[in-house]
Amino acid sequence: MTVNMIDLARQEAAMGDALRAAIAQVLDHKGFINGPEVRALEAALALRLGPGWQAIGCANGTDALHLMLRAAGIGPGDGVALPALTFVATAEAVRLTGAVPVFVDTDAASGTLCPDSLVQALEAAAGGALPRLRAVLPVDLFALPADHERIGVLAQDHGLVHLVDAAHSYGGMSADGPCGTQGLASATSFYPSKALGCYGDGGAVFTADTALATRIRGVANHGALPGEGEHSLIGTNSRLDTLQAAVLLTKLTHFDTEIAARRRIAARYLTELADCCALPPVAPGATPVWSYFTIRHERRDELAAHLAARDIRSVAYYRQPIHRQPAYSGDACVPGGLPGTESFARTLLCLPMHPYLHDHEVDAVIAAVRAFVC
Ligand SMILES: Cc1ncc(COP(=O)(O)O)c(C=O)c1O
Structure with missing residues (x-):
């Protein structure tokens, strides 16, 4: 008997025919891009976060981070404070915007971003020893929410945008609400091994800021803002596949x-x-x-x-x-x-x-x- 880290075969067995039926439904209606399951999933994901929250599905968790940073106005030359103890995608997304990662230390007990180290980084940035910080990007590492309360206060005091990598924590609760609702926006991944995983790549950004949500949707869809026929932003193609949304909707039940x-x-x-x-x-x-x-x-x-x-x-x-x-x-x-x-x-x-x-x-x-x- 091998005890595995995860077991997708047992999960599939537990869900009976529902996954195959959900996939078959997409094959029937053929709305492979932006099909009805995508909007239904976004609504279901947002509902778990509370009133006012929106979910924007996208191609994967790395894109979710990148879209969130871009739409929040983070770009070339901006310093972004983040932990080094995370999957490489957290820093990769920062680099992809042209911003500069500034690695701060990890709390010795929880493994999440250490607020005292963020203070040190802010002091060093103020003295010119580090790039000027525009944002902080803590990670809810291994499902433990980072200390968003202290990080949020520091962000507010120093004019930083507080964004969150919630790839490990969506579905959990922090003392102040569902994981993913701390900060201006958060990003998650539906990589197959995640707590909520699809059968390929998928991701989502969460925010309660309507204007930010609109920009994220625009950047993810070739720069076309929702309801507009033209391309007002430089965007990319990062839509969540309808097939993956159908799988996720089933797994959400x-x-x-x-x-x-x-x-x-x-x-x-x-x-x-x-x-x-x-x-x-x-x-x-x-x-x-x-x-x-x-x-x-x-x-x-x-x-x-x-x-x-x-x-x-x-x-x-x-x-x-x-x-x-x-x-x-x-x-x-x-x-x-x-x-x-x-x-x-x-x-x-x-x-x-x-x-x-x-x-x-x-x-x-x-x-x-x-x-x-x-
Ligand atoms: C903490 C963290 N952030 C971001 C990502 C990137 O997600 P994806 O693989 O869906 O691009 C992952 C994926 O493993 C992750 O663990």
């Missing part, structure tokens, strides 16, 4: 049940591993979607090998943070470097986490981790 299953598994990990490794610190009032469950251990690679020997998969995502990647190694970092990021990257390990894990598989993961570390 199971999403709450899946989130509840993820939370049950996370509760077991949190309780039964509490005495033997560093666990994700859940902020008061937050209920993460648990797209990932990440522990930390000094002998991470040995632990991963120990698990692999027992047919238990694990992944050390972002073992090489972005400032260590060749394409970004020349980018600006907060003075003093990124010790929290380095330590997190050296020790983190994602354990199997998906809603279709059987109890005996969770037992096996817990027993194997405990056998190694306790």
Whole structure:
């Protein structure tokens, strides 16, 4: 028996014929671009965020970040503060706008952007040691909401646009509301392994700012603002496929049940591993979607090998943070470097986490981790 990180076959089995029926419906009506499922999905995604929120579907999560930054007016020469402990797409999207990534450190316990390090970056930028900051782009890493309250206050005080990479957190709750509703706008990914994933690429941007939503739609559709026949912006083609929207609409009907299953598994990990490794610190009032469950251990690679020997998969995502990647190694970092990021990257390990894990598989993961570390 192999305990996998995710299991799309079990998910498909749980959904019966509904996925195939949804795909067949698109084949029947043939509205492959901007079909009715796209608008229905956007409405359903936005509904989960609350009144006034809009969702704009797009081609993938990287585009969602890029569209959000562009539509928010971030462009050449602007400094964007972001963590280095994230998937490369967060920094890639900044670069694609012509803006300049400024890497700030990671909170040692949560792995999310450290507000104290952002203060340092702001001071260094004010003194001319870093590029002038126009925006901050925290990541709700491994489903844990970043400290948006403090980041939001700092953004307001210093005139930064507060945007969020919510690719790991859509579906979860932060103390102040659904994940994805912090900041001016947020971006998510529907990559197949995400908590809400499609059967290919897909993404969405969320905002409650109507003018921003209109610009995002325009940029995603060749620069044509909704309702206009002409191209008033330089845009791109980043529409969400109708087929992917149909898959996501079907998966959304199971999403709450899946989130509840993820939370049950996370509760077991949190309780039964509490005495033997560093666990994700859940902020008061937050209920993460648990797209990932990440522990930390000094002998991470040995632990991963120990698990692999027992047919238990694990992944050390972002073992090489972005400032260590060749394409970004020349980018600006907060003075003093990124010790929290380095330590997190050296020790983190994602354990199997998906809603279709059987109890005996969770037992096996817990027993194997405990056998190694306790
Ligand atoms: C934190 C984060 N941001 C952005 C992305 C980019 O999403 P996509 O792969 O859909 O372009 C990912 C995808 O893995 C991610 O994990």
